[in-house]
Amino acid sequence: MKDTADGGARAGSRGSNLEDLRRQNLGAVLSLVHANRSITRAEITHATGLNRSTVATIVAELESLELVTVSQPVDTKRVGRPSTIVGPSERHIAVALNPDTDAITIGVVAMGGRVLREFRFDMEQSPSATQTVSTLKALLRGLELSHRGSVLGIGIAVPGLVGARDGIVRVAPHLDWRDEPLVEMVVTATGIPAWAANDATCGVVAEGQFGEGAGEENVVYLNGGSGGIGGGAIVGGQLLTGQGGFSGELGHTLVNSDGLRCHCGAVGCLETEVNRNDLLAAVGLETATNAQLEDRLRTLYLTDPNVTAVVDRQLEFLGIALRNFVNTFNPGIVVLGGFLASVRNATGGALQEAVEHSALPGPASEVRIVSSTLEDNLLIGAGELVFQAVLRDPTSVAVHDQSNERRPEPLAAG
Ligand SMILES: [Zn+2]
Structure with missing residues (x-):
């Protein structure tokens, strides 16, 4: 990027x-x-x-x-x-926060996209915004004692729609959040600057900077999680944000007009037709990591008729979506993350072939469909939200340090 x-x-x-x-x-x-x-x-x-x-x-x-x-x-x-x-250096760090349905994950991220430490707090029920902020605040107190560097800011990857200008989470369907002023809550509680973005947006930023998309000018990223499919695009070296920062809801593109109703209200969205739970059920697993799912798919795809039918159906709809993205964005690379990478890895070149045969000849000939190899890309991308200000003006860290000196207990405020 x-x-x-x-x-x-x-x-x-x-x-x-x-x-x-x-x-x-x-x-x-x-x-x-x-x-x-x-x-x-x-x-x-x-x-x-x-x-x-x-x-x-x-x-x-x-x-x-x-x-x-x-x-x-x-x-x-x-x-x-x-x-x-x-x-x-590891002196100035970003704290990355990712609330999700089953856990709150917090990372300490250094420049260069390196996650120095990662803390995962498992949740019985999906966390509220207030719980998320109090968990963060408690962790920051401990972190202040153990890390001698300065926290430049807090970057938040949210599985939902986040306003780019106000940091308000408009809706996070799987967390059951609506109009949560998350950035304001975090700043008030911690006294530290904060930024928030959609989690898949954080993913595409990280992939474009440090992952498979590094050095590419046109990247589409599509991530399959347990809650659905998110994505984003880098076009001409720039993250596509849209008018209000809501761009990149690639999981809600129509792939099946006879499909199931999506939680967004529409019918036949990509994320209702291509989903992790159907794959898990087909291979006979209740829960699994993406690596375990991939292992099982590798064994059963093309040998077990039921699994093959389910996977082929998902490949068909994923292929339709990819065709649309390739025709729309003309990317040099499409990076698949989460369970979508598992599906791609277990089915050989099926997706690449589907796109080559269905997209328009120009864009089809220029695109590579690959799997993400970047671990922790959401945390790295959340860290990027923080580091952008420093990259624009590196001297701002000196001001930041002085303000910390004036405020001896910055993490106890609020
Ligand atoms: Zn939808």
């Missing part, structure tokens, strides 16, 4: 004074380090077109802000002077 998760342009990009230019250069170099996780100073020089001494100055400033770490290469056999290696 080239640009920011909120679709905004990089601050100061048109600035004419030196201070704007400095921030812009700091942001450009930090973005490279963030995206590559590890990069040499020579590679930064090559990628930015800045001269070597300018890059050295910028890297030194990012190091003094504790945003990057600098190390010497181990391999000294290469010809020429070895170039210093620059990587993201």
Whole structure:
């Protein structure tokens, strides 16, 4: 991805004074380090077109802000002077929060899309917004004692529709939430800045930055969870957000006009026709991880007639949806996550073939259908919501640190 998760342009990009230019250069170099996780100073020089001494100055400033770490290469056999290696620091972190029907998951995410720690709180019933916030607050207190870094912000991946401007969860059907001012609740309870987005949006951001879609300009991501199917698209290097941030509800595209009624009120949505529970029932499992489901599908698809019929039916509807997405977005890559990856992996090239035979010749010839290999992509994507502001203006972390000093117990507020 080239640009920011909120679709905004990089601050100061048109600035004419030196201070704007400095921030812009700091942001450009930090973005490279963030995206590559590890990069040499020579590679930064090559990628930015800045001269070597300018890059050295910028890297030194990012190091003094504790945003990057600098190390010497181990391999000294290469010809020429070895170039210093620059990587993201773990000093400034994002806290990622993902409430779902059966658990609240909280991650500590460092720049470079690395989940340093992950905490899962299993829930008997799907959590309320208030429960979610109090769980977060309790964990942050413990985290403050164990992590010596600063929390830049809280990124929230919500299985529902989230307003981009106000952070209000309009509806999260599987959590039974409606009009929950989640971002405001989190900020009030913790005193820490927060951002929220649809969970699949977080997924596509992570896939585009660090996963199978890295380096791709046009990506469609489709994730199959126990609650349904979510998705998102990166078009021309930019996350497609739509007018209010609600873009990417790919699970609610029509694939079967004779289909079942969806919880959204429509009939024959992709997520009612292609669903995990039907697959589990067909292979005789009550609960299973996606890996277990995939194992069972690999064994039974094309050998057990009942399983084959159920899978073929789901492949047919998934193929219809993919055809529509490929014709609409002309992606270079379609990344499937969750149980959709299990179905793809267990059925060979069936989906790729279906798309090649049904989509229009131009877009059909250019697309690869792949499975996600990025673990924790929702947490990584939620972290990205936080890091975008720092990538725009790396000097903002200095202000953040000062405000923490003025407020000795930031996590106890509210
Ligand atoms: Zn629907």
